[in-house]
Amino acid sequence: MFRWRFAGPGACLLFAVVVAACNLSAGDPEVESVGGSGAGTTLAPVTTPETTQATTPETAPATAATSPPETTGSTTTDTAAGDPATDGPVTFSSSIRPIIADTCASCHTGDGPGTPHIRFDTAGAVARTSWAIVDVVESGFMPPWRASAESVAFQGDWSLSDEEIAAIVEWDGAGSPLDVAAEDTIIPTNGVVGIAEPDVEVDASGSYDGEFGQPDEYRCFIYDPSVTETSYASEMEFIPQQTEVVHHAVGFLVSASDRAALDARDGADGQGGWSCFGFSPGRSAELVFVWAPGADPTEYPAGTGLRFDPGDFIVMQTHYHFEVEAPADRSTFAIEWADDDDVVPVQLSTYLAPAEIPCSRNESGPLCDRDAALAKAVEAYGQEGVLADALLFLCGYSVEDFAGMTDGTASSSCDWDVEAAGTIVSVFGHEHEIGKSFRLTLNPDTPDELVLLDIPEWDFDWQLIYEPVEEIVLERGDTIRVECSWDRAARDPKLEPAYVLWADGTNDEMCFSSVVTRPT
Secondary structure: OOOOOOOOHHHHHHHHHHHHHOOOOOOOOOOOOOOOOOOOOOOOOOOOOOOOOEEOOOOOOOOHHHOOOOOOOOOOOOOOOOOHHHHOOOOHHHHHHHHHHHHOHHHHOOOOOOOOOOOOOEHHHHHHOHHHHHHHHHOOOOOOOOOOOOOOOEOOOOOOOHHHHHHHHHHHHOOOOOOOOOOOEOOOOOOOOOOOOOOEEEEOOOOEOOOOOOOOEEEEEEEOOOOOOOEEEEEEEEEOOOOOOEEEEEEEEEOHHHHHHHHHHOOOOOOOOEEOOOOOOOOOOEEEEEEOOOOOOEEOOOOEEEEEOOOOEEEEEEEEOOOOOOOOEOOEEEEEEOOOOOOEEOEEEEEEOOOEEOOOOOOOOHHHOHHHHHHHHHHHHOHHHOOHHHHHHHHOOOHHHHOOOOOOEEEEEEEEEOOOOEEEEEEEEEOOOOEEEEEEEEOOOOOOOEEEEEEOOOOOOOOOEEOEOOOOEEOOOOEEEEEEEEEHHHOOOOOOOOOEEEOOOOOOEOOEEEEEEEOO
16 A cells, blocks of 8 residues: 655644644643634645657547536545444544544654654544644645545545544534543554665765755756665655755666766766756666655555666656755655565556646736747756647647636646556656646546546645555556646746746646556
8 A cells, every 4th residue: 555654844834833823732642631622723724758659639628627526525434433413422432543543643653754743642642632633624634635536446545534524523622532541552553654664775876955046956866776686676765855845756767777877977066966857867767656745655566566677776856946945955765675576567657748827818928928938948947858849749739729728727638548558556646836636537538437536626735646446457549638727826926927838847837647557
């Protein structure tokens, strides 16, 4: 199962502010309960490759993504609290502890990534912050699960049912009473996130120290696990050191034949790694790994793994965005090797769509001209870091198809032939900060249509890897459609008005998806 590792900065910041507002120390297990809703604070959610041949769409860009379903639904966990109206008073031991253990404790206990902000190691710690928990679960902000009920069912779905939310609210309203000792330990159902004891944790080949206000930088680093015989990775985890500036990371498996050429580039400008926009750090490079805020460690199903031949290594393309000051970053990469000798290799395929977002009709400025915006992006990232025109061509569109999207929202879609047949292991979607919705569909507009992933309210801080519960087999001849929509209202108002298109910068946009499969 994919377990989440990194709590998005917006989510953790909100929870930290809520707790700080009442000067609460969640780590103090001695206080047995906190009455009611505390200070009554009201919270609102904080919103923050080489491609395969696409099939040419016969119609203009799909607009369905701009009209997400009004309700996203949720999946009831195995330990649902029940209906407080019919099951009698809610107790901590029967209702609240199972919810916390299933949906919160993996991040907020032990060394979990959410513990710097709030801890749920004991029953007393949970009771002490019950009013804050009510605020974030009623708003839907926590636990972070962005896939809607239109998606296929996923493993590890920690979204809360209406009954579970009602139980938390009732328990808090009763004064968050405990029927266990305050110091009773909360044990996370799925363990604390992250690879507990990886076989190898590799440092980057160097560190990178950017400056506040510096333009976006894509930096490639070598991570060498020193493979001497064919091996298969069963789990992999990217661990960002400076989370404030690490925007996302893409990992490539590279063979020993490229090592000398990349060693010559590594550190040549006085910093670790080298500047590398686009999707090809080496001739043999194969895209095998993605990480974005909220993403889980990658854990492949038993009997499968990512193949490493002797001398193979990882090149991690790390995107830095310097909105704050941060020390030099030297993120790490952890690997757990498969113990089995008979392992089936997995494959990652990418499916993209154009990102074309014209200025709205009430905006103006030189960069609202697409040619000017494109030229500026190419100057910043090179042609390899700007896929705007290439995706228009591959997906069968022209700029004019998007020219009328001037009400502040825009959408795009693209249909692709399935690249790698086999059983789906996981699906992943990626947009930047003005993303509005995301959808990935198998065999659209046919009787066999299946929505693989639907995210009606995009949240940059929570870009999760989703693993289907049921076996879904991709076959040659199948089609995958990727759809994205964007909302210019989410764009930083301090930025100059500009036509936003597919490019490598944080203030540019993307419509990216990946599907990991194993042979059937």
